[in-house]
Amino acid sequence: MNIDKLERTAEAMVAKGRGILAADESNATIKKRFDTVNVINTEENRREYRDLLFNTPNMESYISAVIFFDETIHQSTEKGIKFTELLVSKNVIPGIKVDKGTKPLINFDNETITEGLDGLDERMVEYGKIGARFAKWRAVINIDDVLPSKFAVEANAHALARYAAICQKNNIVPIVEPEVLMDGAHTIERCEEVTNVVLEETFKALQSHKIHLPGIVLKPNMIIPGKLCKTQATPEEVATATVRCLLRNVPTSVPGIAFLSGGQSPEEATANLDAMNKIGDHPWVLTFSYGRALQATAISSWQGKDENRTAGQDAFLLRAKCNSAASLGDYDFSMESA
Ligand code: 13P
Numbered sequence: 001m002n003i004d005k006l007e008r009t010a011e012a013m014v015a016k017g018r019g020i021l022a023a024d025e026s027n028a029t030i031k032k033r034f035d036t037v038n039v040i041n042t043e044e045n046r047r048e049y050r051d052l053l054f055n056t057p058n059m060e061s062y063i064s065a066v067i068f069f070d071e072t073i074h075q076s077t078e079k080g081i082k083f084t085e086l087l088v089s090k091n092v093i094p095g096i097k098v099d100k101g102t103k104p105l106i107n108f109d110n111e112t113i114t115e116g117l118d119g120l121d122e123r124m125v126e127y128g129k130i131g132a133r134f135a136k137w138r139a140v141i142n143i144d145d146v147l148p149s150k151f152a153v154e155a156n157a158h159a160l161a162r163y164a165a166i167c168q169k170n171n172i173v174p175i176v177e178p179e180v181l182m183d184g185a186h187t188i189e190r191c192e193e194v195t196n197v198v199l200e201e202t203f204k205a206l207q208s209h210k211i212h213l214p215g216i217v218l219k220p221n222m223i224i225p226g227k228l229c230k231t232q233a234t235p236e237e238v239a240t241a242t243v244r245c246l247l248r249n250v251p252t253s254v255p256g257i258a259f260l261s262g263g264q265s266p267e268e269a270t271a272n273l274d275a276m277n278k279i280g281d282h283p284w285v286l287t288f289s290y291g292r293a294l295q296a297t298a299i300s301s302w303q304g305k306d307e308n309r310t311a312g313q314d315a316f317l318l319r320a321k322c323n324s325a326a327s328l329g330d331y332d333f334s335m336e337s338a
Contacts (some may be wrong), residue, residue: 002171006215007255009133009173013093013217014256014285017324018064020175020217022260022291023050024097024136026069033295039304047075052302053295054083056313062324065093067136067175067289073127084131095134095175096127098163102140111152114139117162124170134173136219137163141180143194143226153201161205168212175258175289177219178202182263184226188233192223192241199249213253219289220246221262222272235268239275243282252283259286261293266319267336269293270326277329287327294319 031041050072073096076082084094100116139156141148160176167174178198223241261269276286302312325331
């Protein structure tokens with residue numbers, strides 16, 4: 001394990017004023033996004049769309065790293081340049097989603113376990129050869145009045161830690177993503193209670209597996225009410241609860257925390273991150289690793305039409321720029337119309 005390399009990569013992924021683009025939608029997930037604008041989900045359309053994102057002029061000012069899906073990491077631009085090479089030439093770090101998605105956790109109703117550990121060491125070697133410097137694994141925690149079970153939290157934390165160990169052995173930085181879902185009617189208090197348990201268990205497992213914490217990036221949910229909760233929260237409330245939960249559970253040796261957006265609107269995800277950074281300095285960098293919140297407006301502006309390519313890039317760049325400002329606590333709503 002090359003500790004130095006891991007630490008340098010992790011620090012670069014959360015470099016001041018930059019964040020991570022999660023462009024690692026599986027083919028089934030990108031289909032859902034394409035369906036909203038009637039784009040057919042073909043390999044070439046997926047390539048064209050990712051080509052639009054990665055070729056956005058100046059995105060590298062705001063984006064430190066991109067998470068690929070397996071198909072995309074092997075694809076190239078129109079001119080035949082590998083996407084990985086294009087990003088490296090822009091000083092953007094390529095990474096890869098390595099989990100194989102969730103499966104029902106047998107004997108535990110409505111709970112899931114993330115699969116993909118079998119053969120992961122061998123896959124990691126191959127991904128390293130084609131340029132991946134970090135990886136991602138997402139654990140999904142369902143939440144309501146009784147869920148999650150202790151067992152589901154422990155099983156997912158264990159899998160995250162085993163994945164992280166395999167990454168670090170291969171000098172690949174693990175993004176550790178335990179996501180407590182926004183689906184449901186739970187309160188912000190319930191989200192904090194569950195996220196406390198999930199993060200505590202995750203770091204317990206990481207430490208048991210001797211993970212080098214300065215060589216990881218944590219990707220958690222924010223502390224936020226469920227989508228169906230009648231009482232929604234202000235950015236200040238989300239920020240206070242999220243920072244409190246992180247201070248309680250995340251060791252200061254972790255260099256950075258890059259949030260998922262999880263179904264928040266693009267503006268909400270930006271305002272919430274900004275409010276956290278407006279509180280002041282924290283022991284870790286707080287930035288973004290958004291999928292939907294960076295891409296939703298790009299997809300709706302593009303609509304699969306060549307003539308809308310620039311409009312799609314402009315929409316993506318605006319979100320990247322606003323979130324970069326939010327990662328510094330410098331966002332203002334007037335930036336949305338600039
Ligand atoms: P969202 O920001 O759309 O939640 O996606 C982030 C991600 O990588 C989910 O694994």
